[in-house]
Amino acid sequence: MLNKIITHAMLSLLPLIAVTAQAADVVQVLTQNYPPFSMSANDKNFEREDGIEGIDKEVVVEMFKRAEVPYQMTLRFPWSRLQEMAEQQSGFAVYSLSRTAQRESRYKWVGPLSEIQLVLLKKPGNPIVLHSLDDARKYSIGSVDGTSVSQYLAKRNFDVKNVLSGAPTKLQAGEFDLWATTNPAGQYESSKAGVGRLEVAFSISSTQLYLAMNKETPDEVVQKLQSTLDQMRKEGFIDQVTARYLND
Template sequence: MPTKNNNVRGALLGALMTLLPLAPANAAGEKINLLTQNFPPFSMAVDGKNFAKEGAINGIDAEVVAELFKRAGVPYEMTLRFPWSRLQDLAEKTHGFGVFSLSRTPQREPKYKWVGPLSEIQIVLLKNPDSPIQLSSLEDAKQYRIGSKDGSVGSQYMITRGIEVQSSLIDTPAKLKAGQFDLWATTNPSGEYEAKQAGVGPLAVALTLSRVDLYLALNKDTPDEVVDKLQRTLDQMKQEGLLQQAARRYVN
């Protein structure tokens, strides 16, 4: 015959079981869908197209992030696609998603959980090497046509300072070369690398605006234990010099 204690234990166990589906996935079991863009030399499709998965993606940060998740034992799937603004929106609003390489601006800070930094970039205005444009400040640039990749850190830098930008999805270096705009708001080393790969470069730096760290940005529903484990693993990789080794494979 069941005892009163058995009945109580059974009731408690039943109540606990009803709560289990609401518990967050554990750090080892939650797969994260990682999104990135063609952002050379940090992430690139091997075939140069605007869609790639897993081993068809290379670049400094792509290598670092893949190794990071493997070392941390966190399941992941990596996809390269565009447009960049859409990827950021997916990572912000969709459980189980993350995006890299993203600058950690005050506007973006509350939207994600962050792991990094992965790399450093310089926000720059590039021009054709034969361009007579001379800039001493951002104010000087306002008189010129400025182009930038939609959703990029260069574009955001301009827009938040009230400067009009011509949006570009693809072939931005070629558009600068063709005179569709006078200056390209982008980042180095990615801008010069992209121009070189497109057969457009070298370009000239008209003005260096800022230096910015790049991060992995995770959806805010990502369990804190996953974020903490990834950060600890990345810190260890830095101590071992793995991030510097990855950078040297792509940038002299």
């Protein structure tokens, strides 16, 4: 009798165990407001997949669906916290993240999704002339906390004022002389904020953006996503999506 009770109890738990195991296999994909690569369609700091748009968002969604890897996508805030979650929590991933030497060993990588240029932007007509990056040390520099360009400058002992959002309007208001950001994201964000087109005071370097996955992600999942992305690139899917956002 006791064995029957135990068996019945175990059988009743099987659906719960199955649901839990299935949920554990779902990749939690995190992203931020980083136009034109990923952004809220409603100008919010929290969105589910249906409320997110952007170049890399469309590429990542297509990649997961083609690869038949279950996922859930969330746009959240702040950026530095999203990177920590993907690094420290099994089953998490984050995009669009530049693959720097500092970050290389922290994640498993799928990409590239896009390419960006690290730049220092200034207001139109600003007389600042930079012949080298070191020339920028005499000016106040603002950047969004946790971004690759902010980390790049901090590593080189630049005094950077880190902000959470609204960098174009803060630059326009004179809160800092130069905005350390990336293009085309910087110009896109400036246009959407009503600030207009900014001038490139100095171009630092270029880098590529990736999906960064927690290191416990099975290699076969990473490889499946990578091969799917490679096929999408061959088909011209990524170029088509990029053109729709940048050639309007």
